[in-house]
Amino acid sequence: MSATGDQTPGATHGPGDPDVPAKARPNVVLGVGGGIAAYKVCDLLRRLTESGHSVRVVPTAAALEFVGAATWAALSGQPVTADPFDNVQEVPHVRIGKAAELVVVAPATANLIAKAAHGLADDLLTNTLLTARCPILFAAAMHTEMWEHPATQANVATLRSRGITVLDPAVGRLTGADTGRGRLPEPSEIFAISQLMLADEAARAAGQSVADLTGKHVLISAGGTREHLDPVRYLGNSSSGKQGYALARIAAARGAKVTLVAANSELPDPAGVQVVPVTSTRDLYDEITGRAGDADAIVMAAAPADFRPVDVAEHKIKKTSDGSVPAVSLVQNPDILQTISHDRRRADQVIVGFAAETGDAEHDVLELGRAKLERKGCDLLVVNDVSGGKVFGSDNNEAVILDREGNALPVPSGSKDALAGVIWNLVATHWH
Numbered sequence: 531m532s533a534t535g536d537q538t539p540g541a542t543h544g545p546g547d548p549d550v551p552a553k554a555r556p557n558v559v560l561g562v563g564g565g566i567a568a569y570k571v572c573d574l575l576r577r578l579t580e581s582g583h584s585v586r587v588v589p590t591a592a593a594l595e596f597v598g599a600a601t602w603a604a605l606s607g608q609p610v611t612a613d614p615f616d617n618v619q620e621v622p623h624v625r626i627g628k629a630a631e632l633v634v635v636a637p638a639t640a641n642l643i644a645k646a647a648h649g650l651a652d653d654l655l656t657n658t659l660l661t662a663r664c665p666i667l668f669a670a671a672m673h674t675e676m677w678e679h680p681a682t683q684a685n686v687a688t689l690r691s692r693g694i695t696v697l698d699p700a701v702g703r704l705t706g707a708d709t710g711r712g713r714l715p716e717p718s719e720i721f722a723i724s725q726l727m728l729a730d731e732a733a734r735a736a737g738q739s740v741a742d743l744t745g746k747h748v749l750i751s752a753g754g755t756r757e758h759l760d761p762v763r764y765l766g767n768s769s770s771g772k773q774g775y776a777l778a779r780i781a782a783a784r785g786a787k788v789t790l791v792a793a794n795s796e797l798p799d800p801a802g803v804q805v806v807p808v809t810s811t812r813d814l815y816d817e818i819t820g821r822a823g824d825a826d827a828i829v830m831a832a833a834p835a836d837f838r839p840v841d842v843a844e845h846k847i848k849k850t851s852d853g854s855v856p857a858v859s860l861v862q863n864p865d866i867l868q869t870i871s872h873d874r875r876r877a878d879q880v881i882v883g884f885a886a887e888t889g890d891a892e893h894d895v896l897e898l899g900r901a902k903l904e905r906k907g908c909d910l911l912v913v914n915d916v917s918g919g920k921v922f923g924s925d926n927n928e929a930v931i932l933d934r935e936g937n938a939l940p941v942p943s944g945s946k947d948a949l950a951g952v953i954w955n956l957v958a959t960h961w962h
């Protein structure tokens with residue numbers, strides 16, 4: 531049951547790539563379980579090899595029922611087998627795990643989770659899991675019933691108690707016509723978490739701990755709310771939700787329990803994050819104020835509509851033959867940031883707002899930001915200059931973070947993940 535591929539066709543960097551020194555390539559073991567989502571893991575493998583990792587794929591026998599060894603071997607450029615008795619002279623059941631800097635198991639089946647929790651070692655992957663001393667990431671995928679079964683939940687708790695990161699399955703369409711919690715988190719999300727875990731390990735090796743949000747519950751809002759005029763039209767804005775999703779992803783990677791209230795975002799659920807979808811500002815208000823009492827930190831990265839139509843037409847508003855246009859009367863929405871800041875239920879709660887400003891004739895963006903921080907009563911305000919359509923939808927962000935002591939921290943242009951990291955660093959200083 532073995533197959534060997536020598537090179538990585540199409541991969542920018544692969545194990546056979548002479549341009550990338552061997553030491554520069556983190557050694558990743560990609561364990562694949564026998565789930566229907568095994569085919570999606572080809573995309574994860576591609577991302578890992580193309581970003582310069584040396585990836586050894588170790589499937590289970592059941593995984594090879596779904597995707598053949600030839601595919602894994604060709605994409606990774608490394609030998610592939612499920613059997614510890616292949617190439618015994620190389621002692622693969624010990625060597626592969628010991629050489630790993632990160633083990634990612636996806637899809638992590640109920641069976642694999644159970645075997646790992648009980649220390650079984652009856653194939654190459656389970657042997658590898660026992661010999662690896664590096665961070666281990668399980669991305670679970672299975673039917674909702676299997677996931678919710680007390681046996682699986684106890685096994686997941688055992689793995690987590692040993693420091694293994696287990697990503698909950700995402701909610702969505704399952705194998706058949708059914709939907710529920712059970713889907714493999716998106717490969718892009720598993721990849722993002724794997725990169726954060728490698729960076730975390732590097733930081734740990736340098737004596738810095740980045741799992742500094744462990745034990746904290748953070749509540750984040752993202753996206754742009756919509757206020758319907760009729761069943762098909764709405765007033766909205768162009769917020770993509772990327773900054774709020776980045777905040778959720780980074781907080782989860784730093785150990786927090788994360789709830790993300792997402793308004794109309796099309797982004798995949800960040801792995802390991804509870805996502806609550808909403809449409810309008812009032813929906814967002816209800817979800818945030820209802821959950822605020824449990825949160826150690828609240829970051830309001832969503833762009834809520836300030837106004838909504840007084841009336842929502844029951845049917846689509848029709849054009850008239852005389853060319854007249856309907857008048858739209860608006861009413862103000864509740865101010866969520868101000869409400870949660872003024873009704874603060876916990877003294878140690880940290881509240882962060884965002885201000886997307888364009889400046890006006892009399893005030894620049896920062897003056898408007900300072901006035902907003904004062905008016906809203908939050909602890910930190912992340913001020914974005916959005917004049918000319920900057921920031922919305924982009925993968926990069928540039929901001930100035932204001933605090934209540936009058937400090938202004940400029941964060942130069944960089945990824946939204948990087949800005950999220952700076953925001954969590956500042957939030958964490960309130961607790962440590």
Ligand SMILES: Cc1cc2nc3c(=O)[nH]c(=O)nc-3n(C[C@H](O)[C@H](O)[C@H](O)COP(=O)(O)O)c2cc1C
Binds near residue numbers: 565566641705
């Ligand atoms: C079509 C099909 C899809 C399956 N999908 C899953 C799944 O997503 N998650 C899971 O835990 N088991 C799933 N199973 C069951 C596993 O394949 C089975 O438990 C197997 O023993 C897992 O082996 P492994 O954990 O060694 O890979 C599926 C089985 C079939 C036939």
